[in-house]
Every structure is written in structure tokens, then in C-alpha cells.
Amino acid sequence: MTHAPKTKRAPLYTERDRENLRWLWTRYLRQKAPWLLLVLGMILVQGLVYQQFLSMTESGLRVIFDSGSVGDLVMVCIVVFVLFAVRGLMSYLVPRITVWVSNDAVFQMRRDLIAHMMALDLAYFERTKSGEIIQRLVTQTQALGVFVGQGVANAVRDAVTVIIVSGYLIWKNPILFSTAVVVLPFIIWIMNFVSDRVKITQGEAETAMGEYMNGIEETVHGMRTVKIASQEGVETHRLMKGTSAIRDLMNRVQITQALVMPSIDLSSAFVYVLVIGGGGYMVLSPDFDMDGAGIITFLLGMVMVFDPARLLAMFFGSLQSNMVLLDRIRRLHDVVPSITDKEGAVAEFDTGGDIVLEDVHFAYSADQPLFHGLDMTFRGGQVSAIVGSTGSGKTTILSLLTRLYDTQGGRITIGGQPIDQLTVSALRGAYSVVAQDIVIFNNSIWENIRYVRPEASDEEVWQSAEDAEIADLIRARGAAPVGPKGAQLSGGQKQRIAIARAFLTNAPILLLDEATSALDQATEARIKSALDRLTRGKTTIVVAHRLSSIADADRIFVLESGQLVEEGRHADLLRQNRLYAQLYQAQKQGYDKK
Numbered sequence: 001m002t003h004a005p006k007t008k009r010a011p012l013y014t015e016r017d018r019e020n021l022r023w024l025w026t027r028y029l030r031q032k033a034p035w036l037l038l039v040l041g042m043i044l045v046q047g048l049v050y051q052q053f054l055s056m057t058e059s060g061l062r063v064i065f066d067s068g069s070v071g072d073l074v075m076v077c078i079v080v081f082v083l084f085a086v087r088g089l090m091s092y093l094v095p096r097i098t099v100w101v102s103n104d105a106v107f108q109m110r111r112d113l114i115a116h117m118m119a120l121d122l123a124y125f126e127r128t129k130s131g132e133i134i135q136r137l138v139t140q141t142q143a144l145g146v147f148v149g150q151g152v153a154n155a156v157r158d159a160v161t162v163i164i165v166s167g168y169l170i171w172k173n174p175i176l177f178s179t180a181v182v183v184l185p186f187i188i189w190i191m192n193f194v195s196d197r198v199k200i201t202q203g204e205a206e207t208a209m210g211e212y213m214n215g216i217e218e219t220v221h222g223m224r225t226v227k228i229a230s231q232e233g234v235e236t237h238r239l240m241k242g243t244s245a246i247r248d249l250m251n252r253v254q255i256t257q258a259l260v261m262p263s264i265d266l267s268s269a270f271v272y273v274l275v276i277g278g279g280g281y282m283v284l285s286p287d288f289d290m291d292g293a294g295i296i297t298f299l300l301g302m303v304m305v306f307d308p309a310r311l312l313a314m315f316f317g318s319l320q321s322n323m324v325l326l327d328r329i330r331r332l333h334d335v336v337p338s339i340t341d342k343e344g345a346v347a348e349f350d351t352g353g354d355i356v357l358e359d360v361h362f363a364y365s366a367d368q369p370l371f372h373g374l375d376m377t378f379r380g381g382q383v384s385a386i387v388g389s390t391g392s393g394k395t396t397i398l399s400l401l402t403r404l405y406d407t408q409g410g411r412i413t414i415g416g417q418p419i420d421q422l423t424v425s426a427l428r429g430a431y432s433v434v435a436q437d438i439v440i441f442n443n444s445i446w447e448n449i450r451y452v453r454p455e456a457s458d459e460e461v462w463q464s465a466e467d468a469e470i471a472d473l474i475r476a477r478g479a480a481p482v483g484p485k486g487a488q489l490s491g492g493q494k495q496r497i498a499i500a501r502a503f504l505t506n507a508p509i510l511l512l513d514e515a516t517s518a519l520d521q522a523t524e525a526r527i528k529s530a531l532d533r534l535t536r537g538k539t540t541i542v543v544a545h546r547l548s549s550i551a552d553a554d555r556i557f558v559l560e561s562g563q564l565v566e567e568g569r570h571a572d573l574l575r576q577n578r579l580y581a582q583l584y585q586a587q588k589q590g591y592d593k594k
């Protein structure tokens, strides 16, 4: 069980909380202000009904005690009934409106978060756990919506009841009422104590929940590895640890919140005793203008105040939890994407021009620089290959070309135009990419291919499938979905879907990152001739480990730890007898032995 350090304190209502509330109001609620005003009006009516009820009760009691007129008594009963019927109607209409307002706010909040998430840099997703993102988009927005729609509306109703009924009681008997106020400092102290604790623990609970969700995602996604490595026990333990941490934290939140009720019950008992004792004395004493009907009504009023006051106190406890949720949601909103269209970015450029890296600097993290002054030129319309040992930076070059990351120094140009002065969509639209990590959706193979160009005709999709040698599989499987993340397909089949997508996109620049690594040699040879057709007249950059597959490239670049160590044609590089020649010989021997 994790305990918050004793010194840690979360200040109540920080500047940030105020800003968050302002943000929530201006973005999602202000447009519904007329409806909220209507709700407020109805809540005021509800409060006034209570006040009128007290007043009518006092009159009714006097009728019984004093005049004894049955007719008057019936009249009082009818008015009381009508009053509560009005309150009942309001109790139906208020949640109808507030639930509609809050569900709409949740919808808009999710819509904004989804749009914002799409604009974020790839780097954000590589450092943020997916569980955290899911939590913000699913549970936190929902909980916040319920809080706004029901919690706040009920709290306003309770506050109005407390104010109106207390006002009435003060007007009736200020001395007696002031006895009730004696307990107020104690209640405020308890609420502060509880809110403070809840805020800290709720923050920890949300983090633990995010980690737990992430753990589930990782385990489910990696079930193949889990089973083969017989790690079910380890994974079970990991998830159980996550869920027991949540249990402990939620226990702490709820145990702390549970302090509220008994404290208020005790305070109310104290107040009732004071009111009965003090009020009774006032009735008995000739010095005060107080009768039996007055004291009974006063007690009734106190009962009517205490229940909403108690709920109001509970509300302040949950307010702190919801401040934490609001802050988490807002923080996702505050992440600023860096890879966006610059002002004046253009969409037109010479897609067939040379692609040039000039003095490029780049590091994924400050302590591990990868490129420091890399210069390369990929000739337009030619096939270039990048080779080098694993981790030398080959894939990173493709990521920089497509602006999945931005360079931290130097520049990259296509046809003389710096890529950061192009619109991101125009730049990315110029590439067909077959990447290492192929994303397959749980849909038919056909739909998976069409994903990259939904407007493509059926003939075009079939042609791409034929070119990538996957048409037979489409015919065999029909419209059957391929399982989550393409779980029902082999590595080679997934790769052929990716290649078919590249055929279908048919963009002017082709980036192939280990595009045929998962294929057997016969299939690779068949696809190679189709790929050759595809690359004709296009600028093609191939990343390959299997050097035999790029031997006929127009230019080969050899990378070593982020540095360009050799470049030239296959035959020239072999003649130079340096790193490339060594790698090639090593691979050749490996194949010859097989």
C-alpha cells in the first residue's frame, strides 16, 4: 500500500483550478447559459417551496393549537400538496436539462480531445502510456460529465435550499439560529481536512488506474509472447499489483470521505439538542415571543437545512476529485504539437526533385545524439538504398523525411524546397511508405488495402492486390475480418498488404523500410518485379538488411552510428573493400552455407 508522504499537501482551489474551471465554462458550458439560467430559476422555485412549506406548516399548527378550524386546516393541506407538486415537477425538469447539457459537454470535450490527439506529434505517443490516453478519453470525461450534470446541479439546489431556509429561520428566530452556527467552524475544518486528503489520493488513484489500463493493453496485445514465454504468472502478478494499488487508494479516498457523514450527524445532533433545549426554554419563558408551533417549525426547518448541508459537504469532497480529473483532461489539451503547418506553408513542390539532407542534427533524447551534421542526397527519380548495422539510424532518416520528427539543426529539402515550409499533408501525401511496423485494422484485407485511398475504384484495389500477390488470399477469405491488429495473418501476409497499399497510393516518392523482409525468396522475387514497375520514374529510398536485394540500386549509402561512412554503387563499394564489402561478404557466406 502506498502512503502519501505526510508533508505533501495539495492546496485547495489553486490558480490552476480556477483557470481549469474558467476553461470548462467558456469552452463547454457558456453556450448553454440560457438553459442553465432556466435551471437556476427552477432551483430557486424549489428552495422557495421549502420556505413556503415551513410557513404553511407553522400556520397549520397554529390552526390546530389555536382556532381549531377544520376548513382552514384542509386549505393548508391543499396548499402544501400543491407546493410539493410544483417542487416535484422541478425535480423532474432540472435533471432533464442538466443531463442533456452535461452529456453534450462530454461529447464536445471528447470530440476536441480526439481532434487534438490526432494533431499531436508521434513523440507524444512514444512517451505517453496508451492507458492514460484511453482513460482521459473514456472514463475521466464521463466522470466529469456526471459531476457537472448531476453533482453541480444538486449542489446548487442544496445550496439554494440551505440559503433560503436558513434565511427564513434567521428571520423567524436569529438567537436560536445562531446556536446552530456554533458547529460551523468544526464542519469547515472537517471539510478542509477531507478535501485535502481526497485531492492527493485521487491524483494517485488516477495515475494507478492509467498504469493498470496500460498493463491490460500491453498484456492483451502481447499475449503471444506471454504464452510462449510462459509468463502468465508474471503478467497476472503485474495486473494484480496494479489493481490492488487501486483498491488501496480508493479505500483511502472513500474512508476519508466517510468521515464526513458521522461528523455532520454528530454536529446535527448537537444542534438539535441546542434548539430543543434553547427553544423549549424560550417557549416556557415569558421573555420570548415563541410558541409550540414556532419551535416545531424551527426544528423542521433545521432538519430541512441539515440534509442539503450534509450533501453539500459531500459535494465539496467530490469537488476535489473532479478538480483532479479536470486538470488531467486539460493537460492533454495543453500539449502543443510541434509538427504543424508553418505560416505561409505551401502545398506545391517539385516531388520529383532531389531529396537533400544538409548538415542534419537530430537526437531522440538530449543525452543520445544520433545525427550530428549528416549530409546526403537522394537523386530524384532514382533508387537509393540505405544500409548499415542495426540502430545506425536508417529508419530515423525516413522519419525525418516524412516529418514524423523534425530535425534539430540543418535542413531537408525536396526539389530545393525545405520540407518544413510545406504543408504537412502535402509533404506526407508525396510518399508511399512500406514501414516495418505495419498497422492492420480488424477489417477485411480488401478494406485494409483501401484504407490508404478510400476513394480508389474497385479495379484499382484489385490491381494493387494482384501486384502485391495478395489477391488470392482476398478471394479465399472474402470479407472476413483479419482479427485485432491483423492477428489472423502471417508476417508475410501483413507485409503484402502494406505493399499493396503502396501500389494503391502510387505517390511520387517511395519509402521502403525492410519492405520484403518477411517474404520467402520466391514471393520476394515475384513482388520484386512488380516493385520495379512501381519504382519506375519515382524517387525511391530503400532501407534493407538483405544487401542482395539492393545490389542494383543507383546509389547505396552506408551508415554507422548515425554517420555516413560510404556511398556509391554496389560494384564500387565492393571494390573499395570497406564496411559495405565486409557486410556483403558476411551475408553472402551466410547464404552460401544454407
Ligand SMILES: Nc1ncnc2c1ncn2[C@@H]1O[C@H](COP(=O)(O)OP(=O)(O)OP(=O)(O)O)[C@@H](O)[C@H]1O
Binding pocket: 126, 364, 365, 370, 388, 389, 390, 391, 392, 393, 394, 395, 396, 397
Ligand atoms: N522513438 C524513439 N525514441 C528514442 N530512441 C529511438 C526511437 N527510435 C529509435 N531510437 C534509437 O535511435 C537509434 C536509431 O534507430 P533507427 O530505428 O533509426 O535504427 P535503424 O538503423 O533503422 O535500425 P534497424 O536496422 O534495427 O531497424 C537507435 O539507437 C534506437 O534505439
